[in-house]
Amino acid sequence: MCSDESPDWLSITKCLLSAGVFALPAPSRVFVESVDMRHVLRWLPPQGPCGTAVLYSVQFQGEFELLVQNGNWVNAAECQLTSDPRCDVTIELGSDSDYSLRVRAKCGAATSAWTELSAPFNRRDTVLTAPEMAVMAVGDSLQVSFGKLPLNADVFVTVWRRGQEAVVHWMPAEQRVLSVPGLQVAQYCVRAQTVLQDQHRSASSNEQCISIAGADAPWRTPTAVLLSVVFTAGFLFAVFWCVAHCHPDRCKTFFRKEPLPHSLKPDWVIQIPISPEDVELCERIQVCSDCPSEDL
Structure with missing residues (x-):
């Protein structure tokens, strides 16, 4: 009610x-x-x-x-x-x-x-948006990483060198990171798009270009370490040899002894008092060969 x-x-x-x-x-x-x-x-x-x-x-x-x-x-x-x-x-x-x-x-x-x-x-x-990607050069490789991607989608990554034909790389969305190795020293550009069942495609991402510096030769790192060790050992040997064979007069020019500052010099006289009991008692004795002997 x-x-x-x-x-x-x-x-x-x-x-x-x-x-x-x-x-x-x-x-x-x-x-x-x-x-x-x-x-x-x-x-x-x-x-x-x-x-x-x-x-x-x-x-x-x-x-x-x-x-x-x-x-x-x-x-x-x-x-x-x-x-x-x-x-x-x-x-x-x-x-x-x-x-x-x-x-x-x-x-x-x-x-x-x-x-x-x-x-x-x-x-x-569903509406597909252009994928968000980041491109980084690692040696002679390109590393292309993506943010959040649609489920069950694929990613087509297009890579090309200036003035040359483009190459399309396929990657499943679950992978998230694509590596393109073995590139020459040059500038490469990358763009990508997401695809559903080879029919439904997103717009392409913005083009990103980056330079490849090339891979380091395999002998460079051990050679650099060996040269560093040899140089350090030679330097230490030269220092010790100079110290051991240095002429005293010449060493004085390199290793001069600096006088103590006046503030560090002692300007007082230390006297130790001796008690009368500690003074030695001495008796003067005269020795002569011509003196007459005394009868005992």
């Missing part, structure tokens, strides 16, 4: 919806926004009053559900009673078959009718 106290439009609407007096309008303008194999179902909220948050549920139906399961509809797991007017159905659209999708709204006890896509959607109709 609806309360008669202080009736207003919001409370009347809540009451009518809870009593199911009129149905909730269905969502409108249902469409799929698909870019680089990421598929998002979008719709407009129902144009009608609702005293609480409107919740949405999404279902899909592929060829398997239509032909094998007698037209069964399957709930999109992440889009049941959600308040967001969008649903990522990338996982649900897991094959290259046609899919039908539908959505309905719920407000309190009232539920709208289903609104279905105007035409089935196939993921092969």
